[in-house]
Amino acid sequence: MDTLTLVAPTPPSSRWYRRAQAKKRGFGTPSWFAIPLLAFFGGIVAVPTLLGVYYAFTDWDGLSAVPQFIGFGNFIELFQQPKTMTALGNTVLIAVCVTVVQNGIGLALAAGVNSRIKSRNVLRTLLFAPVVMTSIIVGYLWQFLFVPNGPIAQIAEVFGIENLNMLGNPKTAIWGVIIVVVWQHAGYSMVIWLAGMQGIPEEITEAAALDGAGSWKRFVHITWPLLRTPLVINLTLSLISSFKLFDQVMATTQGGPGYATQTLSTLLYFEAFQFNNFSSGIALGVIVFVLTAVISFSQMYLFRDRNAS
Amino acid sequence: MNRYTWKTLVLEIVMILAAAVFVFPLWMLISVGFRPAAEVAKNPMGIPTSLNFDNFVGAWVEGELGSAFLTSALITVVSVLVLVVIGASGSYYFARSRGVAGMRWYAIVAAGMMVPFQIGLLPLYRIMANVGLTGNPIAVILISIGIHLPLTVILYTGFIKKIPPEYEEAARVDGATPFQAFWRIVVPMLMPITGTVIILNGIGVWNEFFLPLLYLSGTDSVTIPVRVYGFVGEYGADWGKIFAGLLMASLPVLVLFFLFQRYMIKSFGSGLKG
Numbered sequence: 001m002d003t004l005t006l007v008a009p010t011p012p013s014s015r016w017y018r019r020a021q022a023k024k025r026g027f028g029t030p031s032w033f034a035i036p037l038l039a040f041f042g043g044i045v046a047v048p049t050l051l052g053v054y055y056a057f058t059d060w061d062g063l064s065a066v067p068q069f070i071g072f073g074n075f076i077e078l079f080q081q082p083k084t085m086t087a088l089g090n091t092v093l094i095a096v097c098v099t100v101v102q103n104g105i106g107l108a109l110a111a112g113v114n115s116r117i118k119s120r121n122v123l124r125t126l127l128f129a130p131v132v133m134t135s136i137i138v139g140y141l142w143q144f145l146f147v148p149n150g151p152i153a154q155i156a157e158v159f160g161i162e163n164l165n166m167l168g169n170p171k172t173a174i175w176g177v178i179i180v181v182v183w184q185h186a187g188y189s190m191v192i193w194l195a196g197m198q199g200i201p202e203e204i205t206e207a208a209a210l211d212g213a214g215s216w217k218r219f220v221h222i223t224w225p226l227l228r229t230p231l232v233i234n235l236t237l238s239l240i241s242s243f244k245l246f247d248q249v250m251a252t253t254q255g256g257p258g259y260a261t262q263t264l265s266t267l268l269y270f271e272a273f274q275f276n277n278f279s280s281g282i283a284l285g286v287i288v289f290v291l292t293a294v295i296s297f298s299q300m301y302l303f304r305d306r307n308a309s
Numbered sequence: 310m311n312r313y314t315w316k317t318l319v320l321e322i323v324m325i326l327a328a329a330v331f332v333f334p335l336w337m338l339i340s341v342g343f344r345p346a347a348e349v350a351k352n353p354m355g356i357p358t359s360l361n362f363d364n365f366v367g368a369w370v371e372g373e374l375g376s377a378f379l380t381s382a383l384i385t386v387v388s389v390l391v392l393v394v395i396g397a398s399g400s401y402y403f404a405r406s407r408g409v410a411g412m413r414w415y416a417i418v419a420a421g422m423m424v425p426f427q428i429g430l431l432p433l434y435r436i437m438a439n440v441g442l443t444g445n446p447i448a449v450i451l452i453s454i455g456i457h458l459p460l461t462v463i464l465y466t467g468f469i470k471k472i473p474p475e476y477e478e479a480a481r482v483d484g485a486t487p488f489q490a491f492w493r494i495v496v497p498m499l500m501p502i503t504g505t506v507i508i509l510n511g512i513g514v515w516n517e518f519f520l521p522l523l524y525l526s527g528t529d530s531v532t533i534p535v536r537v538y539g540f541v542g543e544y545g546a547d548w549g550k551i552f553a554g555l556l557m558a559s560l561p562v563l564v565l566f567f568l569f570q571r572y573m574i575k576s577f578g579s580g581l582k583g
Contacts, residue, residue: 028407030487034414037399037458040391044455045421048429048436055432062435109327116313117321123328125570129335131577132566134516136534137555140541141338144548150353151337183334188577195578215316244425247518251538265519268427273523278431285428292423 055279056286062278074283086259087267094178094263095242102182103234106189111219113190114197128187135184139251142180143167167253170260177261180248185241189234196230197223232303240292264288342553349548364553368540372554376529377536384446384532385514388453392461392510397499400465401491405474415466421459427519434523444528449521456520457510468502469495505576515562533558
């Protein structure tokens with residue numbers, strides 16, 4: 001905290017002196033500029049999060065004033081319950097599938113939009129629109145599309161699939177959720193890929209074209225290797241946001257049927273607010289945090305390593 | 310390479326077809342609300358035969374969307390305003406402090422990006438209950454500010470670091486106080502990044518569901534996402550009315566998006582490079 005209470009030295013009056021001082025150490029910015037920000041950060045983020053992490057190791061029920069410290073009790077109890085393992089498995093499956101499919105589709109769309117086609121600006125806008133929409137609304141929109149005898153069931157019938165009940169069937173429900181998330185965020189991936197593609201100087205691809213490289217070869221040998229930054233951003237963003245997935249599940253399946261689409265975040269909500277197991281709920285939050293931290297750091301490490309060699 | 314060849318035409322057609330598949334759910338969002346429930350049940354993909362606003366009136370009145378809009382707007386505007394003020398000034402210290410203290414604090418705040426806010430949300434719930442703020446939009450505003458602080462700081466600090474310090478130093482040499490240098494010299498240069506901060510945080514706060522669900526559900530002042538969550542439950546299978554509500558609830562964001570699409574897409578694309 002001592003850095004916070006530092007006060008800028010009172011400026012001596014002579015301009016010459018001030019200028020000499022500035023040369024010597026540069027003008028600092030007084031720390032009081034950051035006091036409101038750090039107060040908010042401390043009060044709303046840091047202290048409650050640290051308290052939460054502590055509560056994860058206690059038997060806190062949200063009411064008792066003095067929770068008992070029980071070590072890893074909550075975690076052991078959670079991992080002994082099949083529903084936790086199901087939620088963990090679902091979360092990982094969703095995260096991996098969403099990351100691969102969303103970024104794959106996003107890349108294809110970006111390549112298509114980053115061309116000479118006349119409709120590129122209109123298409124880019126339309127494809128991005130779902131990103132800004134409220135995810136709970138997107139969830140209900142798709143719940144209707146997936147309803148038995150609804151639009152998608154009718155389209156599936158044309159392809160010979162009878163009585164499709166995507167979200168009602170425990171086997172298919174999770175794929176329904178994945179489709180919803182991919183639909184909403186593919187435009188986001190597209191825009192990040194696009195920003196990377198537009199940073200590639202046109203001379204490089206033109207030179208390759210003159211040397212007779214077709215568009216596929218140009219993409220594989222020139223564009224793709226230069227897309228490392230958007231690749232890292234896209235992977236990190238989609239993995240982290242799917243590990244925290246909550247809204248779309250609440251709107252489409254509420255974690256059902258049974259536990260078929262329960263994610264760590266929905267389980268956290270039900271544990272804490274339906275069953276009043278506050279400390280187990282927070283323990284689930286800590287598990288989500290450990291997962292995201294491991295993913296983020298391993299991605300940073302992997303990509304830094306490759307760049308260095 | 311720059312000519313429009315037959316290959317470009319094929320690509321154009323393929324892309325338009327792909328976009329049509331992609332946009333189909335949006336077309337459903339617009340069309341279903343204009344059709345009576347019985348007709349939707351019979352033929353879910355039908356085209357509206359007339360502009361029927363019954364569903365919209367019903368959803369607006371029974372769904373109490375009007376007051377939900379006001380609550381959402383209040384929470385979003387106040388949160389974003391505070392984020393801009395404390396984010397810009399705090400980041401100015403992080404980027405320009407003498408020595409390493411500023412960047413240390415920056416690293417701590419930026420690391421908040423990775424922490425799921427649910428961990429802190431439960432203890433906060435207890436704290437807010439103690440001070441009587443559960444059910445009060447103020448609690449949602451305070452916590453929204455906390456949630457979006459790390460991104461705001463990352464955006465502002467990255468931007469300020471790229472501004473050469475000579476401008477402020479010249480002003481300081483001429484006797485400006487640190488506040489004057491910040492207000493008159495730095496703030497005017499922050500306009501582009503402030504636009505990005507407003508867009509990303511505004512959309513983030515407006516769309517947030519978990520937080521207002523915990524703090525506001527069951528009260529008179531709920532936000533749009535919580536209200537939508539509530540009335541879908543109440544309407545059962547009356548998809549016409551539900552979709553009228555969904556369309557009205559998504560209109561403000563969609564209209565703003567289509568008006569400022571170029572700028573918004575740029576914000577989302579560039580905002581995360583820092």
